[in-house]
Amino acid sequence: MPGPTALFQERILNALEAIEVAQEASQVALEAIQVSQNTVAGASGASYSVTYIFPAKNWDTEWEEVINTPAAKRGRVIAATLYDVTETFVDTTTDARVDVGDGTDVDAFALTAGFGTLAAAASLAPAITQGVTEIIPVGDIVTVTGIAAGTPGNGIATLALTIEFFD
Amino acid sequence: MSGTLISSLSGKVPQRAIRHLDALPYAVTYQLDEDNVIAGVDFGGADEAFIIQTHGSKRGKVIEILIYDITENFAGTTKARVDVGDGTDANGFAFTDDFVDAEMTTTVGAKHLSTADGSISPGVLGDIIEAGDMVTFTCVAGVTAPTGIGRVAVTLFYFD
Numbered sequence: 001m002p003g004p005t006a007l008f009q010e011r012i013l014n015a016l017e018a019i020e021v022a023q024e025a026s027q028v029a030l031e032a033i034q035v036s037q038n039t040v041a042g043a044s045g046a047s048y049s050v051t052y053i054f055p056a057k058n059w060d061t062e063w064e065e066v067i068n069t070p071a072a073k074r075g076r077v078i079a080a081t082l083y084d085v086t087e088t089f090v091d092t093t094t095d096a097r098v099d100v101g102d103g104t105d106v107d108a109f110a111l112t113a114g115f116g117t118l119a120a121a122a123s124l125a126p127a128i129t130q131g132v133t134e135i136i137p138v139g140d141i142v143t144v145t146g147i148a149a150g151t152p153g154n155g156i157a158t159l160a161l162t163i164e165f166f167d
Numbered sequence: 168m169s170g171t172l173i174s175s176l177s178g179k180v181p182q183r184a185i186r187h188l189d190a191l192p193y194a195v196t197y198q199l200d201e202d203n204v205i206a207g208v209d210f211g212g213a214d215e216a217f218i219i220q221t222h223g224s225k226r227g228k229v230i231e232i233l234i235y236d237i238t239e240n241f242a243g244t245t246k247a248r249v250d251v252g253d254g255t256d257a258n259g260f261a262f263t264d265d266f267v268d269a270e271m272t273t274t275v276g277a278k279h280l281s282t283a284d285g286s287i288s289p290g291v292l293g294d295i296i297e298a299g300d301m302v303t304f305t306c307v308a309g310v311t312a313p314t315g316i317g318r319v320a321v322t323l324f325y326f327d
Contacts, residue, residue, distance in 0.1 A: 049193035
């Protein structure tokens, strides 16, 4: 049977262990809060991609669409895909392609390789050549221009244009 | 990611940061319209296949398929679904669960399928699409008096 001093010491030790466990639990909770806060902060500063779909565009003649970019983000054209081709492209004097510009310079940001004789029911992810500006500044509009195939000009497809946005 | 690095720079982004951007994974969502004739796909007619040329520099994986803007209730004895293949094996890369009619009505409006919840399963080829591979998305119509029209959006996740 332990004496009163030993019992007192044991209780003190138990109490100290309980305090240690509580401190560890508090630390875990604090770390969880910090991770959560970092995640939220990271999300608002994260980069992300947006794909703009232009269905059934006709490259018989030149066409243009305008994109209003997200506020507070810069951007960069990273990919283009032609799919759902319902009319074969005719490669005569000029290859059909897509230019991405700023409203003044039609291919300021990027231009795709030519589509050649892209066949109906086929698909193409043309190479991207970055333009002289490359990085789309914050708040800029972006023009997407379908450069028509040469005379007589043919080709209908859906265009998916992907832009990466970042701080 | 180099968001802080990039935001700290004004004007031209250095090549090192550009290379960092090149290495980032990204997702692309393709909208499928039936030969650009109708807005969406008629799952009550013939099977409708779409060919997508994937990007040459990244591998890919189908992560989500969304059926939305349902304008005709889905029905049929054998149910509709979406297959993802390589042009030879129609569902070699992945396939969705069969659609449930009660979940595919004009009232409900939309159905979300994903690899995360298991409603998209990998095919026999595995679910990784090699860089530059051609991918087919086949909207498989139901059988026996099938109906169902909706827009289809498929999301590919691209990574190194």
